[in-house]
Amino acid sequence: MKAFTVPLLLLSVCLYPCYGARILAVIAVPSYSHQVFFRPLWREYLARGHELTLITTDPMSSEDHHPNLRQIDVSMVYDNAEATFDHVMNLRSDKFAEVNFLFEYVLNATRRELMQPDVHDLLMNKSHEFDLLIIEDIAPEMYVFKHRFDVPCIAVASFDVPPWTHEFIGNPVHPLIYPTAIIPINNLHDGVIKRFVIVLFDFIVRKYYEYYLIARMDHMISETLPGNYPSVLELQQRADMLFTNANPVFSCVRPFTQTTVSLAGGFHTNRAQNISKDLLTFLDDSSEGVIYFSLGTNVKSKLLSKKLRNIFLDAFRQLPYKILWKFELDSLENQPENVKIIKWCPQQAVLRHKNIKAFISQGGLQSLEESLLSGVPVVTIPFFFDQEGNAKQVIASGIGVELMYETLTVAELKAAILEVILNAKYRNMARKHAEFIMDRPMTPLQDAIWHTEYLLRHGNVKHLKIASIPFYQYYYLDLMAITLCVLCLFMYITYFLIKTMIGNLNNNQKISKRKIQ
Incomplete structure (x- = not known):
């Protein structure tokens, strides 16, 4: 009997029905952190035999070459990104202007992407067929692909989505209980004036999105693409599932319907990173400890004002630690001896190194997640968009402190760094929260794959969706x-x-x- 066990097992595997789906993923926002977040999902789709067509501003490298992968490069929209983000740093005091700027930035990018020949061909050439769409929800214009192909659709986001997306998918919404990261609320006992402002802002932004921004998107589509398309708002509401990075440490705790998958908890932090010999030597030889400093991919250290840059340099000069600074230029004026600059850094590998004492961050969600899962306390210095809300959550979770770059002083920066390093409670809380979010029945990647293939098997999930009702x-x-x-x-x-x-x-x-x- 044992002699037949292996052949029977092999036969059962061969006879098990396998289905390779044709997937079109449109990740339209020109931001490296948005793009790299989803790469584990793309790799897993390919490993499971699916065909993937990926519209991206940051194509994967040759290491990820796969016969079932086709990448459409739309990186040309980066040509004015640097000047754009330099401008938006001055808008933080005006939240409405900040929200409007974000949508205008994405709208201008998607207009050019839709005109890119290969993207345009996907929409116009009737020979193209797909079984599943994946659309980055922060670029709703790209739901035109939902109208073109009329197949199941998954909305995805590398951070938490706006309240209207939660509402479309059936998740509960409430501006005070489930606040957005743009205007965070510390607790429900905040003053009545602040709560009134938050509720009013939420109402205004919703109506602004519904009546003005949607009209702008519809107009752009009608100008760019031939034919008639339904309103973007209608197409967005047709999404079948939502994959969102709603991390319970940095986002509000919100109950989800069965059509929503939380990608938080190491979704993008499992892949091993190579670290250069020079960098590894620097970290290994820094027995006194290293502070890692990075402002992410959208906020460039080279664009900091000379005054602000000198504040960092003067504070670093007074610290008994080495500093590893992700700096985009070859040289740094007035660079102290204890500071090493590096143009690009394998951030996850660095944060996991035993000699890292603290992380100075702009408060980007992926950076904070990587720091948290490495057990490293943070000093957050937010600049725009969701970073301020993330910084408030850093304080609420007890894993770090927040500083304001507009009023930053040398003494304040130095004190904050020493506080998170010398006070063990920050590192302990980071490790504790990491245990919480990693303790789940399956990994976020496994969860996302299961839901993807569930949707492919059944074609729709109407039986799982809760109909939205007027407010x-x-x-x-x-x-x-x-x-x-x-x-x-x-x-x-x-x-x-x-x-x-x-x-x-x-x-x-x-x-x-x-x-x-």
């Missing part, structure tokens, strides 16, 4: 209005009856007095 129904405003009207009517009738009874009683008393007289 006035969600918050019972119509029921409360009816109740209030009924109550007012009841009070009016009661008042009228009592008034009539009192009037009749007075009339009877007057009549009685006249009879007595």
Whole structure:
């Protein structure tokens, strides 16, 4: 019997039904951190026999070459990204302008991407067919592919999505209980004025998106592509599933429907990174400890003002640690002896090194996740978009501190660095939170793959989706209005009856007095 075990096992594997799907993934936002986040998912799709066509601003390297992979390079939209992000650093005090700027930036990028010949051909050439679409939700214009191919669609995001996307997919929304990262709320006991501002801002941004920004997207599509397309808002609501990086440490804790998958918890941090011999020697020889300093891929250290750069240099000069600074130029003026600059850094490998004492970060979500999972405390210096909200969560979670670059001083920076290094509570909390988010029944990648193939097997997940309802129904405003009207009517009738009874009683008393007289 044992002699037949292996052949039977091999035969069962061969007979097991396998299905390689044709997947089109559109990750349109020109930001390296957005692009690299999803690469483990692409690799796993390819490893499981699926065909992947990827529209990306950052194509994967030759190391990831695969016969089933086709990449459409739209990196040309990076040509003005540096000047763009240099400008947006001045908008942080105006949240509405910041939100508007983000959408305008993405709109300009997607317009050019849709005009790229290979992308345009996908939309216009009827010979192209796909079984599944994956669309980066922060670029809703790209839901035109949903109309073109009319196949199941997964919305994805490398951070938490806006409230309207949660609403479309059926997740609960509430500006105070589930706040956005743009205007964070520390707790529900914040002052009534702040809560009023947050609710008002949420309402205005929603309506601005629904009536103005959607109209801009629709107009752009009609100008760029021949034919008639439904409104982007309608297409966006047709997404079947949502994969979002809603990390419970850096995002609000929100209940999800079965069509939503949280990618938080090491989704992009499992791949081994090569570290150069020179860098490894620097880290190994720094027995006193190393502070890693990086402002991510969108905030460039080379673009910092001379005043702010000198604040960092003066503070670093006074510290008893080595500093590894991701700096985009070949040289750094007035560079202290304890500072090493590097144009590009294998960040995950560096953060995992035993001699790393702290991480100075702009507060980008992927950077904070990598720091957290490495057990490294952080000093956050947010610049724009979701970074301020992430920084507030860093404080709330007890894994680091926040500084404001507009008012930063040498003494303040030095004190913050020493605080997170010398006070063990920050490192301990980072390790504790890492254990929390890593303790789950399956990895985020396994979860995403299972849901992807579930959607491919069944074609739709309407039976799992909760229909969205207007906000006035969600918050019972119509029921409360009816109740209030009924109550007012009841009070009016009661008042009228009592008034009539009192009037009749007075009339009877007057009549009685006249009879007595």
